Amino acid sequence: MMRNRWRGFGIAVSRFLVVITVGVAACDPYQCGTEARSATYEGRLGQSIPPTVTLADNASGRVFLMLNEWRGSISQQNVIASVNIRGFVSTVSEIHVHEGRLGDSGRVLLKLANGYLVGDSAWKTGMELFAGPASWGDLWSLLNSGRGYFEVHSSSGDSVSAALGQASISDFAPSCT
Numbered sequence: 332m333m334r335n336r337w338r339g340f341g342i343a344v345s346r347f348l349v350v351i352t353v354g355v356a357a358c359d360p361y362q363c364g365t366e367a368r369s370a371t372y373e374g375r376l377g378q379s380i381p382p383t384v385t386l387a388d389n390a391s392g393r394v395f396l397m398l399n400e401w402r403g404s405i406s407q408q409n410v411i412a413s414v415n416i417r418g419f420v421s422t423v424s425e426i427h428v429h430e431g432r433l434g435d436s437g438r439v440l441l442k443l444a445n446g447y448l449v450g451d452s453a454w455k456t457g458m459e460l461f462a463g464p465a466s467w468g469d470l471w472s473l474l475n476s477g478r479g480y481f482e483v484h485s486s487s488g489d490s491v492s493a494a495l496g497q498a499s500i501s502d503f504a505p506s507c508t
């Protein structure tokens with residue numbers, strides 16, 4: 332009786348191992364092991380209602396924000412931001428995403444200071460690793476539920492805000508590089 336049980340177990344394990352081996356052999360680990368999702372948001376400086384149509388890249392006061400997340404074999408969260416500042420501020424010290432609606436003075440979810448001016452018309456970041464101050468999960472879910480707004484802070488202390496509307500979002504999907 333005992334002998335039969337052990338034999339049965341042995342067969343089950345062998346079958347399991349065969350399946351695993353085939354799985355590894357058929358897949359590049361990066362292709363199979365990493366998933367990515369992303370979301371983009373748009374706004375217009377000084378406006379408390381987010382745009383309902385896609386803005387031209389050079390639209391006055393346009394704010395663009397992209398969130399990218401990889402999980403699995405590769406784990407990373409990063410952010411890209413761009414804001415057309417001409418007519419609003421002349422310099423940028425930091426950009427923030429705050430929790431809440433315009434005028435709420437909610438806590439800072441995202442802070443980026445590492446960007447560059449494009450002429451006197453725009454300020455852009457590269458692909459910046461997310462570094463808070465809030466958690467990535469809070470930033471992602473609060474923006475996704477319309478509870479985050481953008482603020483650009485100038486070196487002279489001025490600031491201008493913009494409501495953010497979701498322009499696109501994708502759920503986790505296999506990321507093959």
Ligand SMILES: [Zn+2]
Nearest residue numbers: 427429482484
């Ligand atoms: Zn702020």
